[in-house]
Amino acid sequence: MKLSSRAKAVSQSFFAIIIGLLIGSFLMIIFGFNPINAYYALFVGAFGTVTDVLETLAFAVPLMLTGLTFAVGVRAGLFNIGSEGQMYLGALAAVVIGGTLDLPFGLGVVCATLAGAFVSLLWSLTPAILKVTRGVHEVISTIMFNWIAFWLTTYLIVYHFGDPTSAERSIRVLPSSRYLILFEGSTLTTVIFVAVAYCVLVYFILWGTKVGYELRVEGSNPDAGRYAGVKVWKTTLLAFMLGGIASGLAGASQIIGRPPVWSFYATLGNVAGLGFDGLGVALIGRNHPIGVIAASIFFGALIQGSRYMQYNAGVYFELVRAITGIIIIALSVPEAITVLRRWVKK
Amino acid sequence: MRIALGAISLLIVFGIAGIFGLDSKSILEIGLLAMTPLALTSVGEVVNEKAGLVNIGLEGILLISAILGVVGAEFFNNGYFGLLVGLMSGAAIGFVFGILSIYGRADQVITGIGINVFALGFIPYLFMVIWGVPGIRVVPAELHVPAFSIFLFRVHIVTIIAIVVALFSYYMLNMTPLGLRIKAAGEQPTALDVAGVRVDRIRLFAAIFGGALCGLGGSFMSIGWFGSAVKEISAGRGFIALACVVFSGLEPLLALAGAFIFGLAGGFATTIAITPGIKETIPFYFVNMIPYITTLFVVTVAIGKKRFPKESGKPYRRE
Numbered sequence: 132m133k134l135s136s137r138a139k140a141v142s143q144s145f146f147a148i149i150i151g152l153l154i155g156s157f158l159m160i161i162f163g164f165n166p167i168n169a170y171y172a173l174f175v176g177a178f179g180t181v182t183d184v185l186e187t188l189a190f191a192v193p194l195m196l197t198g199l200t201f202a203v204g205v206r207a208g209l210f211n212i213g214s215e216g217q218m219y220l221g222a223l224a225a226v227v228i229g230g231t232l233d234l235p236f237g238l239g240v241v242c243a244t245l246a247g248a249f250v251s252l253l254w255s256l257t258p259a260i261l262k263v264t265r266g267v268h269e270v271i272s273t274i275m276f277n278w279i280a281f282w283l284t285t286y287l288i289v290y291h292f293g294d295p296t297s298a299e300r301s302i303r304v305l306p307s308s309r310y311l312i313l314f315e316g317s318t319l320t321t322v323i324f325v326a327v328a329y330c331v332l333v334y335f336i337l338w339g340t341k342v343g344y345e346l347r348v349e350g351s352n353p354d355a356g357r358y359a360g361v362k363v364w365k366t367t368l369l370a371f372m373l374g375g376i377a378s379g380l381a382g383a384s385q386i387i388g389r390p391p392v393w394s395f396y397a398t399l400g401n402v403a404g405l406g407f408d409g410l411g412v413a414l415i416g417r418n419h420p421i422g423v424i425a426a427s428i429f430f431g432a433l434i435q436g437s438r439y440m441q442y443n444a445g446v447y448f449e450l451v452r453a454i455t456g457i458i459i460i461a462l463s464v465p466e467a468i469t470v471l472r473r474w475v476k477k
Numbered sequence: 478m479r480i481a482l483g484a485i486s487l488l489i490v491f492g493i494a495g496i497f498g499l500d501s502k503s504i505l506e507i508g509l510l511a512m513t514p515l516a517l518t519s520v521g522e523v524v525n526e527k528a529g530l531v532n533i534g535l536e537g538i539l540l541i542s543a544i545l546g547v548v549g550a551e552f553f554n555n556g557y558f559g560l561l562v563g564l565m566s567g568a569a570i571g572f573v574f575g576i577l578s579i580y581g582r583a584d585q586v587i588t589g590i591g592i593n594v595f596a597l598g599f600i601p602y603l604f605m606v607i608w609g610v611p612g613i614r615v616v617p618a619e620l621h622v623p624a625f626s627i628f629l630f631r632v633h634i635v636t637i638i639a640i641v642v643a644l645f646s647y648y649m650l651n652m653t654p655l656g657l658r659i660k661a662a663g664e665q666p667t668a669l670d671v672a673g674v675r676v677d678r679i680r681l682f683a684a685i686f687g688g689a690l691c692g693l694g695g696s697f698m699s700i701g702w703f704g705s706a707v708k709e710i711s712a713g714r715g716f717i718a719l720a721c722v723v724f725s726g727l728e729p730l731l732a733l734a735g736a737f738i739f740g741l742a743g744g745f746a747t748t749i750a751i752t753p754g755i756k757e758t759i760p761f762y763f764v765n766m767i768p769y770i771t772t773l774f775v776v777t778v779a780i781g782k783k784r785f786p787k788e789s790g791k792p793y794r795r796e
Contacts, residue, residue: 210590267776267777268719268776270586271719271723271772271776274536275716275717275720275772278766279769282766286762290760407594410590447605449601450598452594452595452597452599452601453598453599455595456537456592456593456594456595456596456598456599457591457595460577460592463584463587464582
């Protein structure tokens with residue numbers, strides 16, 4: 132029973148991906164592109180050489196973390212789409228600590244990483260508290276916080292932590308606070324171990340502890356949760372906190388764990404959008420921490436491959452995010468396969 | 478209580494404006510422009526939610542229809558046709574959302590998130606394939622639908638349409654058989670079904686109606702208000718409109734009032750950003766936060782005790 136429901140979930144994810152790619156190819160055809168060339172280029176760009184695979188994994192790092200933010204929220208019955216803003220603050224904190232404190236190597240990395248996670252955690256607490264005390268819907272509050280975070284972060288980069296030699300970016304992270312590059316010539320660093328470890332940790336919290344169990348009960352069956360005496364404020368806060376840390380790590384990973392810039396663009400270009408991509412990652416990964424890791428590699432491949440696709444097939448890389456949206460929409464219709472089958476039979 | 482709150486915020490806004498020497502007429506004029514997309518979107522969503530559908534993809538609809546409105550205006554070489562194209566693209570997305578929610582029994586929140594993410598990718602892509610520029614397009618002046626002056630006070634035709642639509646929606650929901658059916662589709666779909674009314678058709682109508690109004694709001698932003706289109710043109714307004722809906726407790730006239738408050742916050746911010754002497758002291762980064770902080774403040778303070786329709790957001794299954 133359990134296996135078959137899992138098989139059904141996996142087949143739904145594949146079905147959604149196929150729908151997304153089909154509608155994506157339709158959007159290419161109407162503007163005169165060849166989808167077969169484009170998808171071939173995308174695949175080659177993502178997996179063609181060892182370096183490409185490493186780049187795909189490097190993109191998977193922030194995606195698994197932002198995906199985890201949304202996934203933990205859904206497990207608790209919440210739609211936490213504040214990953215984007217939390218990530219900005221996390222990245223900013225990492226660049227401030229990593230760029231100003233000259234600590235011995237190791238300690239510098241740890242401090243900058245923790246700073247990113249902690250500031251993002253603080254930023255995620257306000258929507259959680261508004262939800263618990265005033266019943267403010269988290270979709271509205273987290274989006275408002277995303278925009279406030281955007282303007283606050285750009286302001287701080289431009290006015291207080293700007294690079295004196297280059298106006299378009301922040302100060303650079305000192306070498307002692309940078310994660311080590313795993314393979315020469317790629318941008319994959321040891322930060323991937325932190326990301327995977329955090330996903331596994333969240334898996335153990337959700338499936339191995341009492342409070343994690345309560346969180347999942349609250350998400351899957353609030354009535355049962357109420358009868359069992361689950362405190363909603365506790366599960367809501369926990370979900371936001373676990374998610375906030377994940378997004379903070381995601382932001383930090385792109386600053387102190389991603390060569391070659393080692394600084395934060397004032398346009399927020401090195402992290403912008405990764406929070407929203409995480410929504411697709413979480414849903415394809417069925418909101419399960421381990422599934423999220425697998426899904427993040429798929430979306431990492433889409434992003435890495437899309438740059439190659441633009442270069443070789445002329446299809447602009449932005450299309451990939453539109454495909455993500457289609458995949459999310461397809462996943463929102465759980466009975467799509469059944470409905471389609473019935474319709475084909477007719 | 479809401480009316481009192483609205484009056485107080487009005488006084489505060491104009492009081493602060495007076496102290497700092499801001500132009501109250503400019504705040505009101507820009508505020509009415511900023512109110513328009515919020516009012517159209519939130520009134521449409523009120524009808525939508527009354528019928529039992531919750532569409533949080535409004536942000537994406539605003540963005541897509543704002544850009545497609547410009548595409549349409551340039552194609553037909555007529556700004557008013559552009560507004561219409563925006564309205565129709567909104568209606569089309571509302572239709573797809575309705576089909577997926579009603580017949581596909583979709584999780585409506587996830588569908589809405591998907592619409593928003595789709596717009597985030599589709600719009601920059603469209604900018605590149607149609608205009609070959611990354612993310613900004615100035616609408617040619619002859620296609621711009623500008624505001625007109627009544628006694629030296631500038632008002633836009635779409636603003637008037639938005640107010641009329643809010644009044645009409647109030648009338649429709651409370652005084653017509655169709656309104657009764659829309660409300661029943663959200664509260665007691667089974668009873669409506671037993672009475673021989675197709676719940677699916679009522680809900681689909683509401684979804685298209687809501688999408689169309691949102692689409693008009695979107696194309697108004699690019700063609701009627703800014704006179705240009707950027708890939709972040711919606712800037713969270715879809716979610717501010719959702720805040721209006723929460724504030725209104727699903728009453729179209731209160732949604733209009735909410736949109737007016739949020740619009741004024743926007744007008745206030747814009748006026749600060751262009752007033753000499755003040756714009757130098759307050760960095761525009763903080764001015765840009767004003768609409769979002771106002772939204773958070775209003776939803777926190779004025780959270781409605783009003784009950785939302787019982788079957789809101791749930792697919793209707795025939796027994």
